[in-house]
Amino acid sequence: MKAKDVRLQTADQLETELANLKKEQFNLRFQKATGQLENTSRVRQVRRDIARIKTIAAQKRAADQG
Template sequence: MKAVDVRAMSADQLNDELAKLKKEQFNLRFQKATGQLEKSSRIQEVRRDIARVKTIARQKAAEAKA
């Protein structure tokens, strides 16, 4: 996921995307614990996507306040 794509989303879309990513992160951690995880690099990608979404959501909230 690119930052440009995330910036194009509205606040509601960002919240939905964040929920989706957190659910995926949980599923990946569960797969890792049970030994079913095939692509371990996906965990890091999802963590970075979560951080990206949170950062941009916070920036948009600050812009709306100002």
């Protein structure tokens, strides 16, 4: 997921995407704990996507207020 794509989304879409990524992160952690995780790089990718969405959402909120 690119930052450019995230910036084009609305606040509601960002919240939905964030919720989906958090569910995926939980599932990946569960798979890792049980030894079933095959794509270990996906954990890092999901974590960074979550941070990217949170950052851009905060920037949008700040722009709306000021």
